[in-house]
Amino acid sequence: MKSTLDILEATITNVMTEVTGQKDCSALVRPATDAKFGDYQVNGVMPLAKQLKTNPRKLAEQIVAKLNSATADKLSDICETPEIAGPGFINLRLKPELVAANLLQISKDAGQFGIEKAEKPKTIVVDFSGPNIAKQMHVGHLRSTIIGDCICRLLELRGHKVIRQNHIGDWGTQFGMLIAYLRVLYKDKLKQPDSVSIGDLEQFYKNAKHWYDTDPTFADSAREEVVKLHNNDKDTLSVWKEFVKESRRHYQPIYETLQIDLIYAHEKGESFYKDMLPGVVAELKKKGLAVESEGAVCVFPVDSTHSTSSGQTSSPQAGFKDKEGKPLPVIIQKSDGAYLYATTDLAAIRYRVGELKADEIIYVTDARQGLHFEMVFTVAKMAGWVKPETELVHVTFGSVLGEDGKPLKTRSGENVKLKELLDEAVERARKVVEDKNPGLPEDEKKKIANAVGIGAVKYADYTNNRTSDYIFSFDKMLAMEGNTAPYMQYAYARVRSIQRKGRDKGIEVDKEIAQSQSISLTEPSELDLAKHLIRYGEAVSSAVSDYRPNYLTAYLYDLAQKFSSFYNDCPVLDASADKRPTRLLLCDLTAKTIEHGLHNLLGIEVIEQM
């Protein structure tokens, strides 16, 4: 089912082309900026008039005349007579009958809410989360993990084939440090690696890192260990395996807590590509792209986007520069022979395009890796490892900041552990539940606290524009007022409560909804809610097309607010017989939409009772 917005866009664009003969024009239909302008506004007439050097209002009149004529009969099924306003806007108001019909249609479109599937489903690899082995997940992993998960769910809803990839950091220099450290100080641990806990690993790693940074001799031995690991040294490898296992025991439960759809099968960490690395280097050398520089094997990418735009002849070194203005390389093999993350990322691109048949690869990592990916993407293109139509997308996000506006850290300056952060959220939510609803049974309280606490953390993140940094505040995210998880969950609980009460009173809620053939939207808040309900697909579209979950949360918050207004204005169970089925339907669809958005797309629990 096409969204109303898409139909309007197509219909009006066609008419604009008919009227002017311009092929590349666009109606630019957008939601109205103010309810008094109707439901949608056409913004595309003014730019078109400019292009044709004609009066925009006059052009709008011609277009509206055509829209009102018999040939454009589709539009009169959807909207009231279009109105011209301001410098050349065309305002559109949906007919209540259209709203009613859509509402019925959506309520029968189980699970899909009238959301259209992609015309050409693609195979899309989404690379997200990527925790480091031997370190606990910290707040820095939160955004990649949950934003990546949401992007996957959105794409799946649109009918794409999504391949989730957890590119865990299990093969880097840090292992060299760790093992070199244990070799000197904790030989016994190396003999019994399965006895080492994640906490131990982290402490060892921290000590090793400090040592590495301050003692060149130790740094050398660490690098030797990396080489041994990379050469598949048996003993080193078996120790490594146990450490990876222990780390997995740590992060898998966190995924479950966060309702992230990542399992062992999605895990293709750095080590997965280890045997492909020599081939990557060899092929880049063979193609003449990789050269030796200062002892390392390097590719100097030529940034095509920078060199072709201005029309000037590009210098051979156009693109990436270092501090001194010299060409900046992608180092694919260090002077000691070890490989780097750029090498692994290149191998991964090859694998994803070649083996997984990816049409698009999405990387969900923080913005600081922007240059890295820009360069790696350029090298992959130079090497011909991606097709021209293959899309490589770096979906970036900002940092999580503390109340002081600086990156969130503990008092002692360490990264905040994700587990501890989530535990605290649940604990605080628990206090709120205790405060608001002390009479609930224990297990119910526990369930609610969990849903609210975890939901609050996720929702707060989703609701911020992913590209900007945001300030993490338990108080704000757990507030019942405003655009928060508890507010959304409460709105849901209230709808469900109506339905429960109805059944208690002997009203056959489901039957009444199923049998309602016609809908009467008479109250303003009914119509307002109904109009919003039929626009869920638009919200999903805008969220998925720009990979921005905050468009979805904004929609859901609007929905909850509109429902609350409706709830205040319109009795449901005590409504007259001609109104009740419509109102029950509005409630039902509100509940289902909130549940779908919150639970299915954002992975946040809804609660029947709060």
Added chain:
RNA sequence: GCGCCCGUAGCUCAGUUGGAUAGAGCAACGGAUUUCUAAUCCGUAGGUCACAGGUUCGAAUCCUGUCGGGCGUACCA
């Protein structure tokens, strides 16, 4: 130095290829409760969209410059 991102109400943030009078929430103030859960709703007030130019019918949005902040910038990821 160069590159990328950012600067919007007292605070936290939205703002969809440039569109109408820049929007929410919190905090403040004023109303609504014999309740289908008030963890709610309705209203009032609050702005030189960092600053200065430019592009045009129209700029928070695009361009140039300035100031302020963050991040990145050859063997970490």
